[in-house]
Amino acid sequence: MVKLTIDGRQTEAKEGAMVLDAARALNIYIPTLCAHESVSAYGACRLCTVDITTRSGRNRMVTSCLYPVEEGLAVKTTTEKIAAHRRMLIQLLLARCPESPELKAMAKKLGADDTPFPKEDPAKNHNCILCALCTRACDEVVGQSAISFVNRGVAREMAIPFYNDSDACIACGSCFYICPTNAIQMTDKNGKRRFVMPHNTMEFELAQCAQCGRYHLPKRQIAWMAKKSGQPLEFFARCISCREEVRL
Ligand code: FES
Known part of the structure; x- marks a missing residue:
């Protein structure tokens, strides 16, 4: 120790x-x-x-x-020096993403009401601060590396390689859950899971529960779980609620 x-x-x-x-x-x-x-x-x-x-x-x-x-x-x-340093950093991030509620809240916490730096067009960065939490989660936790940084310098942005739909993405939503600024949106509607990312929009089919018929997990995620766990696809056919019911 x-x-x-x-x-x-x-x-x-x-x-x-x-x-x-x-x-x-x-x-x-x-x-x-x-x-x-x-x-x-x-x-x-x-x-x-x-x-x-x-x-x-x-x-x-x-x-x-x-x-x-x-x-x-x-x-x-x-210390005063640390506080001033953090304030300047959050003001720089706020200039990059001036409409981010999360950054505004953090700025307030750090004693900054606004940013003195020139604000970028909110449509440019879509609240993405390039923190790489999404890419690290996709890579290190899920093991798929479906998203990454593209371009260099000021043009650097988080995206699906070549801005195409990703074959590697299993639609698990890890990127959505971990993003600190809500730069990635995820919605489940009409049997589809939709991701709106700063520079890509993707849709994936959801599977219906074999018991109650409700849409639950993305088909790709089920295929991925079956492969990783060695279980047959049928093992994941029922939603979590129906599985719980059987256990009770
Ligand atoms: S650099 Fe340490 S938390 Fe971001």
């Missing part, structure tokens, strides 16, 4: 743990937009920046989701 202090509180963390995890274990709040326990750290939003002083006395700001705990580290999660 590694001993360190966070905001003056002594704590221990497992070797290799990140400062953000150690702070959260102490219930210390550090704002984040691109961190999630299900996927690897990426360091896109930089909101989790904290002030550290190493045992040898070196002082600097680091992103806590990517910085591993060290013996004797002293971490400060709230």
Whole structure:
């Protein structure tokens, strides 16, 4: 175990743990937009920046989701400098996605009512902050890598490769659930699951429950689960409610 202090509180963390995890274990709040326990750290939003002083006395700001705990580290999660830094970062994100309710709420929390930076056309980025949570979830959790970043520099955006419908997407909605700014919309209607993504719209057929007839999971997801689990397709033929009924 590694001993360190966070905001003056002594704590221990497992070797290799990140400062953000150690702070959260102490219930210390550090704002984040691109961190999630299900996927690897990426360091896109930089909101989790904290002030550290190493045992040898070196002082600097680091992103806590990517910085591993060290013996004797002293971490400060709230200083005036950190607060100003986070405010500027959220204002930059707000300039990119000026209509995002989630970013507005975070900005308010960080003491910024608006952004002094030139605002981009909301239709350009569709509330996507390029945090890569969707691509990491699709890649690391689902294992499909159906979405990714395309283009470089200021033209960088999250999309289905070549902007076509994806053969790899199983329509599970992991990207929708994990997105911190609701940049991906998902609706189930008339037997179809529809995704409206910043630069793609896709539709997938839903399967009907063999017992009650309600639409439940996307057919592609059922095929994927059958393949992964080695169970026959019929195993997934009934919806969750009908399966529960049988169990009771
Ligand atoms: S949460 Fe650490 S950089 Fe986004």
